[in-house]
Amino acid sequence: MKIIHTDNNFTVSNLEYLDVPILLNNQMEIVKPVFRFIIYLVIQDGRIQSKKTIKSYALALYDYFSFLEANELNWDEPYLNDSQHFSISAVALYRNWSRSLLKNNGQRAVSDSTINLRLSGLKRFYEYCYSVGLISFEPWETLFKVQTEIVPSFLSHTRGQKIVKSNDLVLKTFKVPPKMISLEQCKQLICSINNKTLKLMTKLILATGLRKDELISFERRYLFEPNMRRFDMRIPIDLVPSKTGQRTKGSKPRRIFVSAPLMRELWDHIHFGEGVSRANKFKSRYGYDSPFVFLNRFGEPYSEAGLNNAYRKLYTGAKKKIDFKVSPHMLRHTYATIELYSESQRTNIAAALTWIKERLGHSSIVTTSVYLHCIESLQEHELSTYQNELDAME
Structure with missing residues (x-):
């Protein structure tokens, strides 16, 4: 796997798009679903203004697709879990592999919060692919939970509890106070x-x-x-x-x-x-x-x-x-x-x-x-x- 970046020759409707990351597989072929997704983020999605955000998506997808390629897994393997089917999500396998990585001193190489950050990027990628018809599934189980306000606001007692949508991929993490100096x-x-x-x-x-x-x-x-x-x-x-x-x-x-x-x-x-x-x-x-x-x-x-x-x-x-x-x-x-x-x-x-x-x-x-x-x-x-x-x- 390799990431290359576009130069000023890459144009869409006569507009230049510089430094757009493009993911190549081991045969030096463009990974087309990732390319479509990144182009969508760069050109269509008005919520993203930072190149650093695009870079973080590209790096998460690079790590994920490298894992898939090394283990001969397909990113679009059907994922069905019901009374007649049982599947293991490739994203879940990637998450578990990420947690198993160790440094030379035996400590974890990747923290749970970093893994969750990468998973959020993969989730956005799969949601896009599902929305445009590249896949007919999302490789996780959707969960719903009640969330209370962390910082209660005025008249919060007059509102009902907030129901938020989550999934079974996300790791439970505990907030650590920010590191500072005296x-x-x-x-x-x-x-x-x-x-x-x-x-x-x-x-x-x-x-x-x-x-x-x-x-x-x-x-x-x-x-x-x-x-x-x-x-x-x-x-x-x-x-x-x-x-x-x-x-x-x-x-x-x-x-x-x-x-x-x-x-x-x-x-x-x-x-x-x-x-x-x-x-x-x-x-x-x-x-x-x-x-x-x-x-x-x-x-x-x-x-x-x-x-x-x-x-x-x-x-x-x-x-x-x-x-x-x-x-x-x-x-x-x-x-x-x-x-x-x-x-x-x-x-x-x-x-x-x-x-x-x-x-x-x-x-x-x-x-x-x-x-x-x-x-x-x-x-x-x-x-x-x-x-x-x-x-x-x-």
Whole structure:
């Protein structure tokens, strides 16, 4: 199995569709049902705006069809379970195989939550194939269950219970509180980073909760020289996605806030020292000014993998500088927990959750509510002085 991607020669009705993943089997033939499904997602389905979403579908299908090919199974094998038929779903076999995979140390290679994520992609694929008549079955049993509200809303007692549809493929998982770092670890982290650009990126995530993709595409146009006489001012920045610049999840605009001292650091970064030298490398290579605030030492925009590796080097290897794991997403979780506590001190918890939901760009407040459990793991000092101490970190 192999995934290739389209170039600018791939057009539909004179419109170019670049980087569309195409799945090939071992005979280097296009896997036609997957191709139809991906093309439907790219061209027809208006709910999907992100290439990362398309990529996640393609990777799940690649893993599944590789399993099928290795075990000589057919993706469209009829699935019937009644008084006269008994079938085993190929998707269920794939799920069980995924759970059996082990690392060299004997630990599970793939978590149940990751398997469920892949199964959701396969479910969408089979639902599409069923809807267009490629198959006459869906390879799972449909289940119905009663779901209560995780975050009860006003007048919830006046409504009936919610019945949701599920299936027998999904694994039962238990929510684990998001991993975060303490204020003391924040200090250690920032002190351990010699790269001025990475240090400033770290402070920006801790102050705003930006996702990796949002951070590496953060644009210079948002920055200005702040009035430092208003030291405690929180400056709003509206992230507006564009095709060649700022990216956000689902291409949805959202607002973040930075302190005046942090805005000053960002402004200085693009006008002096390392930020200028990296921007000059970009311009000499491409002939125009970089729209991005952060560039790597080669004058190129960071990749998500490059950003992950920059943090990984801090806690792994013979030259590691810190003794705890850290990642951009852990920094985002840290911001969310601190900000939720801070906002809850000014207003009620429901309003605070709504505020954090908007700052993080979550589509549901249920997702945001997980940070309520994280507050208990931090000390009062960390929760109340976080932003001031962050601004003072060098």
